[in-house]
Amino acid sequence: MKLFRSIYTSGLIIRNHSSIILAFKRFKSTFAYPRLTFSKPHIMNPAYFRYEDGAEKFQLAFEYNNETYNISRQFNMDRSVNETTADFKNRIKSNVVKVLEKKIHALNKKKEKEDKIKMPEIKIDILIDGQVISDASIAKEAIFDNSSLSSGENSLLIHDSKFQIIINAPWIKNLTLPSYLLQDCLVYPTKFEHQFLLEDKTIFQWFRKEDKEFVPLSQGFYYKPTKEDVGHCLKLSCTPKNDHSEGPTLEVVTEKPVDAGNQPYLFEQRHAFTKEKLTDENLRVVTYNILAEIYADTDTARNELFSYCPSYALDMEYRRPLIIREILAYHADLICLQEVDEKCFNRHLAPTLFRKGNYRANFAVKSGNAAEGLAIFYDVDKFRFIQSSRYLLGESLAQDHVYQTDLVSRIKTNERLYTRLSERNTTLQTVVLEPVNSKSKRLLYVANTHLYFIRMLTTSDSLRAHCFSPISNGTSTNSGKVNLAMK
Structure with missing residues (x-):
């Protein structure tokens, strides 16, 4: 499941292929679903680092926003536990530079030669307890194995942006809703894969789609569609939590509307x-x-x-x-x-x-x-x-x-x-x-x-x-x- 914002490419035209046409209708919105929301009112620019004991890789996820170039892009990376900090920082830099270069190239097409935008120098640093970790260190060990991670300033610096490092926050790996929704029958995620969360702390909010708006219905892992929901798609918003922290919210929308079913049932x-x-x-x-x-x-x-x-x-x-x-x-x-x-x-x-x-x-x-x-x-x-x-x-x-x-x-x-x-x-x-x-x-x-x-x-x-x-x-x-x- 991709947790990135989908981009609608209007130049691609394929005739007589219903699945492609349906896909275009579904993903035409700039914010297609599933949608991962990083922004939190109480967390400034979160950068989520995740690692489970015994795993061969650790994960980094963050959203890079740059108002100067009108960029808003989510990154989700898997890195080896044996990778050096220098290689890890170079990978982050490489991904960010690609996005910047593509955006600047598009902007420069409309500018005269003397007005063209120059590619800025991108510098990456990782601070643990306010100290920049060494390029020669092993990234996983320097970030996850530090005994004082619960205190001090832990930050990821990307050019002129500062991200707050959050270790092993609750995370949703997969959230899938059923393909059939029937009135008066329980609806719930058919797949719910996650890390570090507690279900009794996690917030599940259901919505009904009316035109372009989503009307809140109820909270809870389960929802029973009513007669009023028939003909409408549903959205589930899930904010993962545990006793210590909160992860990014994931939203999914059903592909089909609620069906009245073949009532009355025998x-x-x-x-x-x-x-x-x-x-x-x-x-x-x-x-x-x-x-x-x-x-x-x-x-x-x-x-x-x-x-x-x-x-x-x-x-x-x-x-x-x-x-x-x-x-x-x-x-x-x-x-x-x-x-x-x-x-x-x-x-x-x-x-x-x-x-x-x-x-x-x-x-x-x-x-x-x-x-x-x-x-x-x-x-x-x-x-x-x-x-x-x-x-x-x-x-x-x-x-x-x-x-x-x-x-x-x-x-x-x-x-x-x-x-x-x-x-x-x-x-x-x-x-x-x-x-x-x-x-x-x-x-x-x-x-x-x-x-x-x-x-x-x-x-x-x-x-x-x-x-x-x-x-x-x-x-x-x-x-x-x-x-x-x-x-």
């Missing part, structure tokens, strides 16, 4: 029966096959398995906010999910269900090279986690446990069936929970699995093994619908 009918949590020792359990993205994003899925479904509705970016909205509104005590992409679990389901529903989770990836698996969520107000296990059913068949001897012997009578089952990556996930307020002190053993539909012909008859996911009306299907067990 799950809203079920929500009418689950408006509140169950009390006492009553439990509500939800189990849901959410269709992993690795299976939905294929030609087979689009053209055969789900040919009746619009392509956009198979996109996990579209389905995910709806899945989260549906699951949260069941107010369940236990949630068992199947076909859960590991990335989706780590980036979306686990953090969101914890923050918005107070659920902790356990994930069990399938065997082999599968990138999806099973997830059990439990309400931490009702349960205390004891332990979890993962069983690979194919391996279990070969172990001949006493409790499954009869079953295994029957399966082995059909060699093809036994081979087929042994090769599958079917997994059983179990979690042992202790009810927090139960008087009985009994433990709850939760098992979650996703079995395959298998049909194989024997010499004498057809042997069928079915695994259906029942839905609320009592019928059955193997397409991954919702199953509710409600007290």
Whole structure:
């Protein structure tokens, strides 16, 4: 992700290429997004130096403004931890000189020979505790390893500009908003990569774009678009903070406006029966096959398995906010999910269900090279986690446990069936929970699995093994619908 101001080049014309035309419309503004704002009322010309222990490089970021030449340019540099201060200063100088030369050259085109602007001499110095550090020193050591960095004057001098050096300020490396925004469904950064910040200190401000203005909406990591937001793009402004300092603010704007969606949704009918949590020792359990993205994003899925479904509705970016909205509104005590992409679990389901529903989770990836698996969520107000296990059913068949001897012997009578089952990556996930307020002190053993539909012909008859996911009306299907067990 580029964190620099984009420049619109009007001379480039490419016909019959919609993506280029759209890109031109999006970046025509001088301040295109994502936009990084360095200016702070309480910090004079900040120069942000960042280094994480063990890294091979350190970073420098600053904004160089020169009113004489009408320059406002952001620089973001990665430098080796072994680089000398002299080489580091030369690199800074080289980057600044390039910008100045280009600007002065453009200005001189309109001037007579005797009036042409001369390139100024650019000098770079770095001061730690008010003392210029030696050119022979190692830049990283001189800047980051100085024991008295918290006091004194630490400055970066570039020509006639003075920058205040700030070490390891909170920093946003990547902030990305979802490609689909649906009314009444949570919106939040799909990617949020950062350094040195504390989320509870960081400020997230949401805006709605109306014409050319941005109207403030609310603060917080999450935002739920309303009916008034439909048809408008949203902007998220993030100011990273920790207990000691504040970093530059990053702003991002959604590429698409908020969509009203295909309301009313069918799950809203079920929500009418689950408006509140169950009390006492009553439990509500939800189990849901959410269709992993690795299976939905294929030609087979689009053209055969789900040919009746619009392509956009198979996109996990579209389905995910709806899945989260549906699951949260069941107010369940236990949630068992199947076909859960590991990335989706780590980036979306686990953090969101914890923050918005107070659920902790356990994930069990399938065997082999599968990138999806099973997830059990439990309400931490009702349960205390004891332990979890993962069983690979194919391996279990070969172990001949006493409790499954009869079953295994029957399966082995059909060699093809036994081979087929042994090769599958079917997994059983179990979690042992202790009810927090139960008087009985009994433990709850939760098992979650996703079995395959298998049909194989024997010499004498057809042997069928079915695994259906029942839905609320009592019928059955193997397409991954919702199953509710409600007290």
